[in-house]
Amino acid sequence: MLARYLLDRPDAVAGRRVLDLGAGSGIVGIAAAKAGAAEVIAADVDPYAIAATGLNAAINGMTVLPVLTDLTTGEPPATDIICVGDLFYEAALAERVTSFLDPCLARGIKVLIGDPWRAYLPQSRLRLLAEYAVPDFGTTTSSRPSGVFAFETQNAPAKPRR
Numbered sequence: 001m002l003a004r005y006l007l008d009r010p011d012a013v014a015g016r017r018v019l020d021l022g023a024g025s026g027i028v029g030i031a032a033a034k035a036g037a038a039e040v041i042a043a044d045v046d047p048y049a050i051a052a053t054g055l056n057a058a059i060n061g062m063t064v065l066p067v068l069t070d071l072t073t074g075e076p077p078a079t080d081i082i083c084v085g086d087l088f089y090e091a092a093l094a095e096r097v098t099s100f101l102d103p104c105l106a107r108g109i110k111v112l113i114g115d116p117w118r119a120y121l122p123q124s125r126l127r128l129l130a131e132y133a134v135p136d137f138g139t140t141t142s143s144r145p146s147g148v149f150a151f152e153t154q155n156a157p158a159k160p161r162r
């Protein structure tokens with residue numbers, strides 16, 4: 001859903017440096033590149049994800065730099081926008097990612113999150129930008145709602161889920 005959002009609204013990333021955190025197949029980073037991002041880095045801790053991202057970027061004719069590393073342990077990276085697609089599926093990981101994103105926000109980095117309303121999504125920190133119905137696994141007849149959000153500072157007023 002975050003990839004769809006970037007393709008629908010290329011202004012969100014056009015001309016900007018983008019980090020796709022937890023890239024998986026690379027779909028979000030590839031969409032950012034297609035939307036006109038100046039540079040895309042795709043980070044993941046899984047070597048298969050890094051390999052898939054490289055292959056998928058090449059198939060799509062896009063330049064994406066896959067990086068095998070856990071950026072959540074370090075300082076805010078040199079980027080303008082961090083895209084986070086579906087990284088709030090475990091409590092410890094959600095806590096780790098949120099703790100990484102806070103100093104990034106403080107440095108002026110914009111954070112976009114795409115998520116199917118998973119249990120550990122930090123909803124009180126999010127502003128809903130768009131909603132999509134995403135096909136569920138194993139069937140073509142059902143779908144689940146997914147959102148694209150701006151991650152905001154702790155002090156921002158909470159926006160309850162619609």
Ligand SMILES: C[S@@+](CC[C@H](N)C(=O)[O-])C[C@H]1O[C@@H](n2cnc3c(N)ncnc32)[C@H](O)[C@@H]1O
Pocket residue numbers: 021022023024025026027028043044045046049069070071072084085086087093
């Ligand atoms: C559910 S997949 C989402 C993939 C992709 N962002 C998407 O929206 O389709 C989560 C990915 O996050 C990666 N991941 C988990 N912990 C991570 C970490 N600390 N840093 C970077 N990637 C991580 C996993 O290896 C996996 O590829």
